[in-house]
Amino acid sequence: xxxxxxxxxxxxxxxxxxxxxxxxxxxxxxxxxxxxxxxxxxxxxxxxxxxxxxxxxxxxxxxxxxxxxxxxxxxxxxxxxxxxxxxxxxxxxxxxxxxxxxxxxxxxxxxxxxxxxxxxxxxxxxxxxxxxxxxxxxxxxxxxxxxxxxxxxxxxxxxxxxxxxxxxxxxxxxxxxxxxxxxxxxxxxxxxxxxxxxxxxxxxxxxxxxxxxxxxxxxxxxxxxxxxxxxxxxxxxxxxxxxxxxxxxxxxxxxxxxxxxxxxxxxxxxxxxx
Amino acid sequence: xxxxxxxxxxxxxxxxxxxxxxxxxxxxxxxxxxxxxxxxxxxxxxxxxxxxxxxxxxxxxxxxxxxxxxxxxxxxxxxxxxxxxxxxxxxxxxxxxxxxxxxxxxxxxxxxxxxxxxxxxxxxxxxxxxxxxxxxxxxxxxxxxxxxxxxxxxxxxxxxxxxxxxxxxxxxxxxxxxxxxxxxxxxxxxxxxxxxxxxxxxxxxxxxxxxxxxxxxxxxxxxxxxxxxxxxxxxxxxxxxxxxxxxxxxxxxxxxxxxxxxxxxxxxxxxxxxxxxxxxxxxxxxxxxxxxxxxxxxxxxxxxxxxxxxxxxxxxxxxxxxxxxxxxxxxxxxxxxxxxxxxxxxxxxxxxxxxxxxxxxxxxxxxxxxxxxxxxxxxxxxxxxxxxxxxxxxxxxxxxxxxxxxxxxxxxxxxxxxxxxxxxxxxxxxxxxxxxxxxxxxxxxxxxxxxxxxxxxxxxxxxxxxxxxxxxxxxxxxxxxxxxxxxxxxxxxxxxxxxxxxxxxxxxxxxxxxxxxxxxxxxxxxxxxxxxxxxxxxxxxxxxxxxxxxxxxxxxxxxxxxxxxxxxxxxxxxxxxxxxxxxxxxxxxxxxxxxxxxxxxxxxxxxxxxxxxxxxxxxxxxx
Numbered sequence: 001x002x003x004x005x006x007x008x009x010x011x012x013x014x015x016x017x018x019x020x021x022x023x024x025x026x027x028x029x030x031x032x033x034x035x036x037x038x039x040x041x042x043x044x045x046x047x048x049x050x051x052x053x054x055x056x057x058x059x060x061x062x063x064x065x066x067x068x069x070x071x072x073x074x075x076x077x078x079x080x081x082x083x084x085x086x087x088x089x090x091x092x093x094x095x096x097x098x099x100x101x102x103x104x105x106x107x108x109x110x111x112x113x114x115x116x117x118x119x120x121x122x123x124x125x126x127x128x129x130x131x132x133x134x135x136x137x138x139x140x141x142x143x144x145x146x147x148x149x150x151x152x153x154x155x156x157x158x159x160x161x162x163x164x165x166x167x168x169x170x171x172x173x174x175x176x177x178x179x180x181x182x183x184x185x186x187x188x189x190x191x192x193x194x195x196x197x198x199x200x201x202x203x204x205x206x207x208x209x210x211x212x213x214x215x216x217x218x219x220x221x222x223x224x225x226x227x228x229x230x231x232x233x234x235x236x237x238x239x240x241x242x243x244x245x246x247x248x249x250x251x252x253x254x255x256x257x258x259x260x261x262x263x264x265x266x267x268x269x270x271x272x273x274x
Numbered sequence: 275x276x277x278x279x280x281x282x283x284x285x286x287x288x289x290x291x292x293x294x295x296x297x298x299x300x301x302x303x304x305x306x307x308x309x310x311x312x313x314x315x316x317x318x319x320x321x322x323x324x325x326x327x328x329x330x331x332x333x334x335x336x337x338x339x340x341x342x343x344x345x346x347x348x349x350x351x352x353x354x355x356x357x358x359x360x361x362x363x364x365x366x367x368x369x370x371x372x373x374x375x376x377x378x379x380x381x382x383x384x385x386x387x388x389x390x391x392x393x394x395x396x397x398x399x400x401x402x403x404x405x406x407x408x409x410x411x412x413x414x415x416x417x418x419x420x421x422x423x424x425x426x427x428x429x430x431x432x433x434x435x436x437x438x439x440x441x442x443x444x445x446x447x448x449x450x451x452x453x454x455x456x457x458x459x460x461x462x463x464x465x466x467x468x469x470x471x472x473x474x475x476x477x478x479x480x481x482x483x484x485x486x487x488x489x490x491x492x493x494x495x496x497x498x499x500x501x502x503x504x505x506x507x508x509x510x511x512x513x514x515x516x517x518x519x520x521x522x523x524x525x526x527x528x529x530x531x532x533x534x535x536x537x538x539x540x541x542x543x544x545x546x547x548x549x550x551x552x553x554x555x556x557x558x559x560x561x562x563x564x565x566x567x568x569x570x571x572x573x574x575x576x577x578x579x580x581x582x583x584x585x586x587x588x589x590x591x592x593x594x595x596x597x598x599x600x601x602x603x604x605x606x607x608x609x610x611x612x613x614x615x616x617x618x619x620x621x622x623x624x625x626x627x628x629x630x631x632x633x634x635x636x637x638x639x640x641x642x643x644x645x646x647x648x649x650x651x652x653x654x655x656x657x658x659x660x661x662x663x664x665x666x667x668x669x670x671x672x673x674x675x676x677x678x679x680x681x682x683x684x685x686x687x688x689x690x691x692x693x694x695x696x697x698x699x700x701x702x703x704x705x706x707x708x709x710x711x712x713x714x715x716x717x718x719x720x721x722x723x724x725x726x727x728x729x730x731x732x733x734x735x736x737x738x739x740x741x742x743x744x745x746x747x748x749x750x751x752x753x754x755x756x757x758x759x760x761x762x763x764x765x766x767x768x769x770x771x772x773x774x775x776x777x778x779x780x781x782x783x784x785x786x787x788x789x790x791x792x793x794x795x796x797x798x799x800x801x802x803x804x805x806x807x808x809x810x811x812x813x814x815x816x817x818x819x820x821x822x823x824x825x826x827x828x829x830x831x832x833x834x835x836x837x838x839x840x841x842x843x844x845x846x847x848x849x850x851x852x853x854x855x856x857x858x859x860x861x862x863x864x865x866x867x868x869x870x871x872x873x874x875x876x877x878x879x880x881x882x883x884x885x886x887x888x889x890x891x892x893x894x895x896x897x
Contacts, residue, residue: 011769022762026753029745035640037742039612039668044739051614051666055642063749072739079736096747102737109735143753147762154766158773194754 004162011158015151023144032066033059040072049076067097074106083114084206084228091204091231091263098135114229130196133189142193146186153179201234203244203260210260212253216241223253232260306337306388308397318407321345321373325397327388336531337369340384344404345373375404455521455536458491466528468496469558473507473571475541475551476655481579482546483593483624484687486512487655488539490554490571493525493532501559504537507552511578512541513627517652540657542593542624543578550575581685586694588632592684594623598631600680600697609672609707615665617680617697625650625659633665634678638704642666672706788830795827796894803887814868817886821861824890828897838862850896857889 040055056073074089090107097103133142156176160169211222216238226232232244241254311322325337375381381404385396464470470493480486488509492502506516521536543549551574560566581593596619603614619628626648633641643665650659669675677700686693753759799820806816825833825841829848833841838859845855864882 007773011773015766015769018765019762022758026750026756026758028748028750030748032742032744032746034742034744035610035668036642038610039640039642039666041739041741042612043666048614051612051642051644051664054644055666058642064746065749066743066746068740068742068746075736075739102740105737140753143759147759150763151766154770158770161773190754 004164008159008162012155015155019148019151023147027140033064037069037072044072044076044079047079049079052076053080065096067093067100067103070096071100071103071106074110078106078110078113082206082228083110084204084208084230085261086110087114087229087231088204088206088261088263091202095134095263096138098138110229114227116227116230126192127196127200129189130192133193139190139193139197142186142190146183146190149179149183149186153183197264202263203232203234203242204263205230205232205255205259206261207256207259210255212244212255213241214253216243216254220254224251226255234260234262305390306386306395306397308383308386308400310383310400310402313401314403314405315375316405316407317375317378319375321375321402323371323373323383323400325369325371325386325388327367327369327390335389338387339371340386342373342383344375344377344379344381345383346376375402378404378406380404455523457523457525457534458489458536460525460527461491461493464493464527464532466495466530467493469494469556469567469569470532471554471556471569471571473551473554473574475574475576478575479577479579480543481593481685481687481690482543482581483591483685484543485594485623485657486541486543486576488514488541488551488574490537490539492535492537492556492569493527494535494558495530495532503557505555505557506539507554509539509541509551511543511545511549512551513544513624514542515540515626515657519652538655540652542627543576546578546580548575549578582690582692584692585685586681586683586692588681588694589683589685589692590629590632592623592628592682593687594621594684595686595688595693596621596623596628596682596684596695598680598682598695598697600677600700602677602700602702605701606703606705607669608705609669611668613667613669613702615667615677615700617663617665618660619682620658620660621684622656622658623684625657625661628661630663631680631682634680636667636678638669638671638675639677640668640670642668669702669704672704675702675704676700677702791827792830792897795824796890798827799824799890800887803883803890807883813883814865817882818862818865818869821858821865821886821890824893825858828893848897850893854889854892854896857885858893861886861889 036055036059040052040059043049043052043055053073053076056069056076059069060073070089070093074086074093077083077089078086087107087110090103090110093100093103094107137145153176156172156179160172160176163169163172205226205228208228210226212224212226213220214223226246230246232246235243235245235252237243237257238254240257242257242260243252243254244260245252305328306325308323308325310324312319315321327337381402383400383402385399388395388397461470461472463472471490472493473488473490476487476489477484488507490504490506517538517540519538521538523534523536525532525534553570553573555571556567556569558567558569598617598619600615600617602616607613617631619631628646630646633643644663646661646663648659648661650657652658667677679696679699681694681696683692683694685691750756802820802823803817806813806820822834825845829844833844836844841862842855842859845858846852861882864885868882
């Protein structure tokens with residue numbers, strides 16, 4: 001009995017250590033460049049939005065993935081009247097920190113100010129589930145949570161094997177069942193996020209006004225126009241043109257590649273959707 | 275009577291002539307008209323005078339302009355429009371003149387004469403009120419003479435100019451506007467063709483990176499109805515930039531009137547040695563009255579010279595003539611506050627692709643680089659402009675700090691030598707962090723001189739920016755796209771499987787040891803019995819112990835603690851015959867009794883040992 005308990009304790013410590021170490025290694029953090037952000041914030045505070053924007057973008061180009069930087073960058077674009085890029089950067093900030101009330105508030109404000117005729121809605125139950133989850137958890141957080149519950153469920157199952165005593169085993173059994181149920185829910189949510197993010201490419205129109213053509217080419221008729229800040233779903237690219245759908249794939253058309261940017265990051269290129 | 279007769283005839287003749295001429299005079303108002311695009315202009319504006327001739331009755335002559343006092347005639351053009359209505363064709367010829375007022379006042383454009391079928395028609399005089407302008411010429415684009423027709427062949431497929439921000443009037447200029455230019459010498463090959471093109475460069479031996487202007491001239495003696503298509507050369511070996519304005523002028527050559535359209539392309543050679551510019555082509559569509567034409571220029575060869583040796587260290591490839599200036603938004607700043615250091619390079623050359631300066635090392639400053647803001651324009655056929663760098667600096671130490679001079683070198687093709695220019699060093703007073711003293715944070719003034727209000731007061735609904743966190747993530751793929759993450763999912767399974775496998779192995783190992791013990795139990799028991807027979811006096815006790823040890827090993831469970839009844843039950847459960855069980859019990863009983871009985875009470879212990887051996891042999895067959 002003592003030997004089994006010892007095995008259980010060692011197994012628990014091992015699982016916990018490996019989990020913590022692996023997550024630390026897989027999601028590395030570095031000391032923030034507070035000086036740069038502080039300098040940009042100062043420029044912002046005195047109304048020098050262009051230079052502030054430049055510093056924030058310089059940090060992002062160096063690989064920084066932080067909601068604060070995207071949020072502040074969104075603010076600089078908002079102040080400069082570029083609502084398209086404001087929406088875009090608030091979206092990116094929201095993806096990194098979905099529970100932040102400031103990011104949510106500014107994203108909604110930018111959307112309202114952009115006065116787009118419609119916002120993209122998630123089609124299908126999987127996308128709806130993914131969207132619901134994304135309001136509270138980032139993709140990484142969802143993945144880490146699912147993994148943690150999986151570790152817990154396995155540990156409980158191991159405990160069931162090693163520990164005697166009817167009461168303890170009963171508690172362990174119920175715990176394992178609950179853990180498996182939660183794992184199923186989180187796993188479904190994670191799967192829907194992965195599926196949605198691999199099949200749907202969300203973008204934001206950054207050109208002031210972009211004409212949507214029926215075919216990829218300037219010679220084709222303009223079906224309708226989209227204004228800066230409109231959130232769209234990008235379907236495919238052909239040449240220097242991107243096919244978009246808004247919302248729920250009900251409306252489709254072609255716009256120049258350089259008039260839209262993906263929320264996932266960067267300018268849309270010919271290879272982005274391939 | 276005869277006089278009366280002649281008088282009547284004369285009256286009739288006059289009436290008939292009047293009837294005949296009156297329509298012609300009446301028609302003159304409709305056949306030939308002169309209009310201007312506006313009657314109130316300034317001396318900065320250009321005036322467009324249009325003379326329209328309804329030429330259904332015949333071929334009109336060129337309008338004869340009266341002396342235009344107060345105006346300069348900059349250019350003239352001609353267009354034709356054909357209309358067919360119910361089978362009746364009418365042709366309207368329009369002449370357009372661009373006039374530049376040279377003095378303010380009420381100016382009058384006198385009657386303009388046009389001869390049609392021998393009849394001379396005069397237009398009505400036109401009054402134009404010219405006021406004094408500001409001296410800055412306004413851009414003007416001559417309107418098309420007819421809807422759907424261009425007055426001059428504004429080539430429709432000219433490439434637009436990406437990344438070519440403009441200065442001054444160019445920003446508002448429409449695409450492919452036409453401007454008057456000085457006529458070029460008449461080419462020798464122009465011998466009366468309907469259409470003719472030529473291409474020339476202004477410098478056939480430029481240095482690498484030096485501006486070369488490629489000029490295409492299109493001579494047109496007849497009008498086409500369609501749009502002329504221009505296929506420019508590929509300009510391989512050059513960085514090229516099309517000038518959107520098309521120059522125009524009129525000449526006479528080989529007894530024909532030509533309109534000449536001039537298209538300039540600015541080139542900067544990027545390679546050295548012999549470089550050839552491919553032929554340019556023009557497709558002139560035909561119409562009812564003329565055949566189209568496909569024209570090509572001759573290829574042009576340039577000998578691009580390499581830049582000479584001995585370039586200074588700060589030379590990065592700039593060619594042209596430049597000046598450099600530097601300034602800061604504030605001479606005073608606090609540690610960790612921001613300072614904007616602006617460096618401007620102004621001059622003539624390939625501003626768009628000009629190399630950035632080499633920024634000096636600044637240990638006391640943290641610098642944030644900026645993309646250059648580029649402004650260019652064309653002045654006198656040369657690309658001129660400015661590159662502006664706004665470097666945001668953050669001082670890291672307090673004190674009197676110096677922003678060092680910035681050196682910039684370029685090659686001047688006119689001087690044929692390298693020139694190095696430098697900014698002046700700037701001294702900045704940096705106060706310690708947190709010590710506000712008398713220093714206020716830099717508040718850049720807006721263009722109108724006002725100071726921008728703090729952001730927090732601009733829009734109450736927009737939530738304020740945030741301070742940086744202590745730590746942040748660096749860019750990496752999401753966890754779900756990393757193999758390591760999915761390998762982690764296997765770890766608990768590996769742990770469980772490992773645990774089960776270990777248990778299984780241990781069980782198997784135990785089983786194997788028991789089997790081995792069981793198989794060799796009889797052998798060991800017999801050995802022990804033989805040993806006891808030889809060496810031990812206490813043969814009774816040893817016999818019982820050997821039997822119990824044998825049973826324990828054979829049954830793979832300890833039996834020494836069992837009562838004889840329990841042992842008997844377990845042996846029976848294993849399917850032993852009752853008599854054999856009895857013999858086992860008997861042996862054990864004798865063993866117990868023999869150990870504690872007085873000597874001689876029992877027969878020799880050799881009998882018990884023999885009996886025990888026999889029982890063990892029997893048991894080994896059954897167990």
